[in-house]
Amino acid sequence: MTIEDIALQMTPGIGIKGAVHLLERFGDARSIFAATADELAAKAGLRPDTAQLLVRRKGFPAAERELAHCRRNGIAAVASTDPEYPPLLREITDYPHVIYIKGCVEALSARCISIVGTREATPYGQTACNRLVGGLAERIPGLSVVSGLAFGIDVAAHRAALEAGVQTVAVVANPLPGVTPAQHTDVARDILVHGGALVTELHSQSKQNGNFYLARNRIIAGLSAGCIVVESPDSGGSLFTAHCADSYDRTVMAVPGRITDRASAGTNHLIRNRKAQLVLTADDVIRELMWDLGENPATLRAKPPTPELTPDEAGLLGCFRTDDPLSVEALGELTGLNPGELATLLVGLELAGAVRQLPGNRYMKL
Structure with missing residues (x-):
């Protein structure tokens, strides 16, 4: 990671998709800042005023402040061109060029499964979450549970992972080192103590306006091979996460509930509309993700015999x-x-x- 990577993010007029577009044209941030205004306009189609901001390195003072903030708080800034960048996240079309991580960077590149759901979790949802995470922890080596540290199912997923002794990654909608909601500061601390990570795309100079939650959900989906919605009403952030996962060609799964339960209306509709695969157990999740056919299948399940076909x-x-x-x-x-x-x-x-x-x-x- 170089100061140019953060400076690209700090340059006015260069958003998430703008950064991706420039990186596709020039390869890395250093090459972007080494280009002339004419090259930026011709090769990437930038407007003259935006190109001049890059040429004049307008984002560098803020980038230097951000690097100092990261050093003071033990935060790793990882660029999409770095080998440590999570490979699954790099595949999505709107990946963040720089992510900020506190804790174990490698946890983001493990066998990640995202578990999301309603903020108003019922005892049924919490029990389902605990059973799924516990079963996966027993069967899947190198598992990492990804969620958003929000109230309800999200924090239940993190706690279940901690209880089961597996890594968990919290994607937060605020700059580090703090977490939102503040009530989950203790959970965040436990995540770090037990080898997990906190991650965000927001630098410390981001203006907090409460509009980052939906953008955060795309990162939860992008980090993971599959997304499980445990409980959700007819609308909410967890359904948006499922939509993102589906658009990224990730496996979407849902836990069914009673047809009379408002908290399961969204998950039941996902299943009914064939937007999600119904899962009841950890074995169902493993089969959907084809993790039983991984690099070392012997650690998961016996390989079936060669079938006899007509x-x-x-x-x-x-x-x-x-x-x-x-x-x-x-x-x-x-x-x-x-x-x-x-x-x-x-x-x-x-x-x-x-x-x-x-x-x-x-x-x-x-």
Whole structure:
């Protein structure tokens, strides 16, 4: 990380998407500041006034103050061009170029699962959260539970991770080293003591206006391989997090609730509308994320025996020539089968453990 990385963030007129655009054109922050105004305008399409702000290094005084703040408070500033930057977060289209981390930087690059939900959690939601986290902690080495340190399900997820002895990452909507809400300062301290991390995209000079929560939720989704919504009413930040996760092609899961419970209305609708996979146990989550097929499957579950397939099923399986998923439409074009025949064969392949259905009516060979 260089002072240019923070200065890019501090330059007026360069927002999140503007920084991403410039980095795509020039490769790194140093190259951006080394460019002339004409090069910035020609290569990145910047307006002349914005280009001049970069050329005149208007963001550097604030960047120097920010580096001093980070040193005083033990905060690591990590740029998207650094090897320590979380690889999953770097994949999203609106990634923050610089993130500020207190605690274990490596926790953000572990096997991350985000767990979010309503601020008005019920005993049912808290119990479901505890069981999911406890089950995952027993089965998944290197697990890291990501949430937003908010009231309700978020803080329940952090506490469950601490109880289970796994790392947890709190993404906060305020500059570090403080946390919001202040009532969860003790939980934040425990997160750091037990090898977790606090993370934000906001520098210490950010103006606090209460509008950073939705932007924070995209980072929760971006850090994680999958997102579990435990409880949510019909609207709320957790549904926005699920929407972000879906737009980033991450697996969205939801815990069902009673149809009469307001706190489960949002999760039930996600499941009904096929926006989320229904999960009841840690095993369900592991299967959805295909973590049972990870680098060391022996630590998770026994590998199933090679399935015995019919000639037609074997022929359909042969259409999967790579590890990339295929849609039902693509399989129909490749095989010439009608929808009914294709559906029957796909069910047979699923039962044999040869393919798995993914969101969007797609299938992946196992």
